[in-house]
Amino acid sequence: MTERSDPVPDFVARFANWDNFLAALTIAVIAYALVFVPNFASVFNISQAIAGVSERALIVLPMVLLIIAREIDLSVASILALTSVVFGLMIQAGAPLLVAIPLTLVAGAACGAFNGILVTALGLPSLVVTLGTMALFRGIGYILLGSDSVNSFPDSFLDFGINMVGSTPIPWTIVPFLVLAPLFAIVQQKMPLGRRIYAIGGNPDAARYSGIRLARTVFGLFVTSGVVCAIAGMVYAARLANARANNALGIELDVITIALLGGISVFGGKGSLTGVLWALLLVATIRNVLGLMQIGGDAQGTVIGLLLILSLLASNAAERLFGRVRFRLASRKVGE
Numbered sequence: 400m401t402e403r404s405d406p407v408p409d410f411v412a413r414f415a416n417w418d419n420f421l422a423a424l425t426i427a428v429i430a431y432a433l434v435f436v437p438n439f440a441s442v443f444n445i446s447q448a449i450a451g452v453s454e455r456a457l458i459v460l461p462m463v464l465l466i467i468a469r470e471i472d473l474s475v476a477s478i479l480a481l482t483s484v485v486f487g488l489m490i491q492a493g494a495p496l497l498v499a500i501p502l503t504l505v506a507g508a509a510c511g512a513f514n515g516i517l518v519t520a521l522g523l524p525s526l527v528v529t530l531g532t533m534a535l536f537r538g539i540g541y542i543l544l545g546s547d548s549v550n551s552f553p554d555s556f557l558d559f560g561i562n563m564v565g566s567t568p569i570p571w572t573i574v575p576f577l578v579l580a581p582l583f584a585i586v587q588q589k590m591p592l593g594r595r596i597y598a599i600g601g602n603p604d605a606a607r608y609s610g611i612r613l614a615r616t617v618f619g620l621f622v623t624s625g626v627v628c629a630i631a632g633m634v635y636a637a638r639l640a641n642a643r644a645n646n647a648l649g650i651e652l653d654v655i656t657i658a659l660l661g662g663i664s665v666f667g668g669k670g671s672l673t674g675v676l677w678a679l680l681l682v683a684t685i686r687n688v689l690g691l692m693q694i695g696g697d698a699q700g701t702v703i704g705l706l707l708i709l710s711l712l713a714s715n716a717a718e719r720l721f722g723r724v725r726f727r728l729a730s731r732k733v734g735e
Contacts, residue, residue: 417662418674425681432688439691446568450638452683453572454479454631454647458654460576460583461624463675465525466658467587467600469667470518470617472624473529473651475631477536478510480646482632484540487549487642496553504629510536511625515618525621533651540644548643552636560637572634579627584672596620600667649700656703657682660710682706 432439458475465472485506489499510532517528559571587593598606599613607613636642659665660682661675682703689699 418671418677421661421674421677421681425677425684428681428684428688432684436688436691439688442568444687444691446563446570448683448687449568450570450572451686452679453570453576453638454635455650455653455657455682456573456576456679457579457627457631457634458624458650459657459675459679460579460672461620461627462654462658463661463663463670463672464583464587464596465620465624466663466665467667467670468596468617468620469600469603470525470620471529471655472511472514472525472621474510474514474532474536475624475628475654476647476650477533477540478507478625478628479632479635479650480644480648481510481536481540481543482507482629483636483642483646484544484549484644486633486636487552488543490552490556490642491549496556500633503633504626507625507627507629507632508622509625510628511622512618514625515621518621519614519618537644544642544644546644548641549636550640550642552640556637557640560634560640570638572638575630575634579630580672580676587672592616597668600664600669602668652700652707653682653686653703656707656710659707665711678710 438444458479462472462475482503486499486503489502490496494502514525514529514532517523517532518525562571563569564571564574587596595606595611595616598609598611599616603613632646635646639646657678658670658675661670661672661678663670663675685702685706686699689702
């Protein structure tokens with residue numbers, strides 16, 4: 400009798416976690432959309448939905464590592480906008496793509512380094528620093544380009560923004576994310592750097608006493624965030640054939656929502672990319688469904704804001720619930 404009952408508690412204990420709950424919720428939302436939302440399953444809509452989440456998918460990768468390390472970068476959207484302006488101005492001046500792309504990455508790295516220096520060298524809280532640079536970087540974009548925009552790009556660059564990979568509905572704009580996501584996952588889960596990031600977020604003092612160079616690690620995370628935002632800036636410019644200082648307004652709200660909804664602890668030291676990927680898919684699906692239902696951007700922002708608050712409440716409550724379930728099942732198994 401015991402042999403037949405053991406696998407069930409083991410199964411429940413293994414799958415009673417936030418990542419799997421989020422996966423089930425995401426699948427349920429997609430199933431609802433497939434049945435009840437007209438045109439959701441069309442190839443055109445799927446490709447547009449994937450393309451629309453390209454920049455968020457990229458930016459959430461370094462954001463996850465920053466939040467795990469007890470830091471945050473609120474300036475990601477502004478770096479995206481500024482680097483798209485820098486890229487557009489270089490193209491407008493006649494620079495070839497092979498020159499403009501590396502220099503745009505350098506501009507993103509410089510923005511990230513500026514944030515990193517203020518946080519690590521001056522000891523300022525990243526929340527306050529990046530709140531300030533969120534306005535600063537976008538302001539620099541307005542100084543460089545004003546309210547104008549750059550809309551003329553090489554055909555090869557525009558093809559990257561609108562074409563699909565072969566005959567699939569997968570747009571080329573998501574490919575940078577598909578390349579970088581496994582690299583970030585390997586760093587986070589398999590490399591010493593990932594363990595150091597978790598240690599910093601879990602207990603900064605203990606990490607410092609164990610020999611981890613906190614300042615260098617955190618500085619590197621901010622530089623990485625700047626570089627990835629620069630990639631997202633070029634993806635954004637290619638997708639919309641537009642480079643201007645007000646690009647991607649409010650995108651940081653989506654990115655932070657995706658990270659926290661994915662189970663990344665706001666207190667640092669906890670979380671994985673698995674849950675974040677499910678959260679990314681969930682947020683992309685919700686935005687796409689709202690768009691198909693003719694619900695505008697302001698209302699969508701309200702929904703995402705509510706989702707951010709609910710993610711903070713629900714993830715903590717769910718983890719406590721799942722913890723109790725696992726504890727009771729483990730106690731029952733020991734008793735047997």
